[in-house]
Amino acid sequence: MNYSKLLFLFLICVLQSCTSQTKINGVSFVAAGIPVTDKHVNPVVQVNANYATVMPFGFIKDLKHPEIIHNTDRQWFGESREGVKQYANSLEAKxxxxxxxxxxxxxxxxFTGYIKMETEDDWKKLEATYSSFILEYADLAQEINADIFCIGTELEQFVANRPEYWNALILEIKKIYKGKLTYAANWDEFKRTPFWSQLDYIGVDAYFPVSDSKTPTVEECLLGWEVHKPIIKEVSDKHKKPILFTEYGYRSVDYAGKEPWKSERSMNIVNLEAQNNTTKALFETFWKEDWFAGGFIWKWFIEHDTVGGENDSQFTPQxxxxEMIIKSHFEEQK
Structure with a gap:
C-alpha cells in the first residue's frame, strides 16, 4: 500500500472519530434518605448507562409563594448538598x-410551570431565593467537576415573565461553573424558551403524546413522532445546539403514549407491552440523529432490588x- 493511500485512510479515520459522538445514555437517579453504596450504583453500571442525573430539591409552599427552602436537615439526604455530592462521587467512582x-x-x-408571582416585590423575592438555590448547586457542580449543570426544570411562567432575570442568572452561573449548561423545558414549553443560545444543550422533558391506543405498537408510536420530530429538529437548527432529553420515559400502563406526563396513581392498569413499544419507538426515532445528544430515563430508584417489577404501573423501568430493552440499547451505543 502506497503512502498516499495510507494517508487517505488515516484522514478518514480521524474525520470519523471527530464526527462520531457518544450519546448520553443516562438515568435520573432519584434521591433517597440514605447515602448510596456500590450496591445502589452497580445496577446503573449494569444497565450500561454512562450518565446519571442527580437531583437536589427546593420546596415552595404554593404557586404564588416567593420563598424556596433548600439544603436543610428536614429534607432527604439525597436532596441536600451533602447528599448530592455523596451520590455524585459514588457514581463517578464507577x-x-x-x-x-x-x-x-x-x-x-x-405543576412548577405555573409558578407565578402577583406583585413585583414577590417576583424580586422569588428571584433572590431561586438564585440562592441554583448558585448553591452551580458551586457544587464546579466542585465535583460535573459534566452538565441544569439551570432549572419546567418553569415556563417564571421564565416567560422574568427574561432579564434569567439572562443575568446565566451570566452569574457561568462565573461559578465552567462545564456545560442546559435547562429542562417541558415538552410543550421548549419552543418558546428564550435563552437557548446562551446554553450548550436544548433540554427537553420529552413527554410528547405519540399514540391514543391502549397498547400502542412501535409503528404507531413512530408515526406519532413524525408530528413532533421536525419541530424539535427545527429548534435545534435555529439555535445550532444539540437536543438533550433531560427526562424521557413511559409508564407501564394502558395508554402509555397518550399523555405520558401523567403520574396519577388512579392510572393503575399495568401494561408492560405499552411501555416497551413506546420506549423502542423513542430510541429508534432519535438516537441515530447527529443533532440529538441523548437523554436521561425517568426514573431510577437507588434500592434496585425492591422497586418496579412486573406489577408496577409507574415510570421506573427497573x-x-x-429494563432489558434499555440495557441492550445502551450497550449498542458504547
Whole structure:
C-alpha cells in the first residue's frame, strides 16, 4: 500500500472519530434518605448507562409563594448538598458522568410551570431565593467537576415573565461553573424558551403524546413522532445546539403514549407491552440523529432490588422487561 493511500485512510479515520459522538445514555437517579453504596450504583453500571442525573430539591409552599427552602436537615439526604455530592462521587467512582439538575417541589405536587408571582416585590423575592438555590448547586457542580449543570426544570411562567432575570442568572452561573449548561423545558414549553443560545444543550422533558391506543405498537408510536420530530429538529437548527432529553420515559400502563406526563396513581392498569413499544419507538426515532445528544430515563430508584417489577404501573423501568430493552440499547451505543 502506497503512502498516499495510507494517508487517505488515516484522514478518514480521524474525520470519523471527530464526527462520531457518544450519546448520553443516562438515568435520573432519584434521591433517597440514605447515602448510596456500590450496591445502589452497580445496577446503573449494569444497565450500561454512562450518565446519571442527580437531583437536589427546593420546596415552595404554593404557586404564588416567593420563598424556596433548600439544603436543610428536614429534607432527604439525597436532596441536600451533602447528599448530592455523596451520590455524585459514588457514581463517578464507577465511571458514571454527572448532570446536576436542581428541581422545585410545590406543596401537593402542583405543576412548577405555573409558578407565578402577583406583585413585583414577590417576583424580586422569588428571584433572590431561586438564585440562592441554583448558585448553591452551580458551586457544587464546579466542585465535583460535573459534566452538565441544569439551570432549572419546567418553569415556563417564571421564565416567560422574568427574561432579564434569567439572562443575568446565566451570566452569574457561568462565573461559578465552567462545564456545560442546559435547562429542562417541558415538552410543550421548549419552543418558546428564550435563552437557548446562551446554553450548550436544548433540554427537553420529552413527554410528547405519540399514540391514543391502549397498547400502542412501535409503528404507531413512530408515526406519532413524525408530528413532533421536525419541530424539535427545527429548534435545534435555529439555535445550532444539540437536543438533550433531560427526562424521557413511559409508564407501564394502558395508554402509555397518550399523555405520558401523567403520574396519577388512579392510572393503575399495568401494561408492560405499552411501555416497551413506546420506549423502542423513542430510541429508534432519535438516537441515530447527529443533532440529538441523548437523554436521561425517568426514573431510577437507588434500592434496585425492591422497586418496579412486573406489577408496577409507574415510570421506573427497573425489574421490568423494558429494563432489558434499555440495557441492550445502551450497550449498542458504547
Amino acid at each position: 465511571g458514571i458522568r454527572i448532570m446536576i439538575k436542581p428541581q422545585i417541589w410545590v406543596w401537593r405536587g402542583e 425489574n421490568k422487561p423494558v
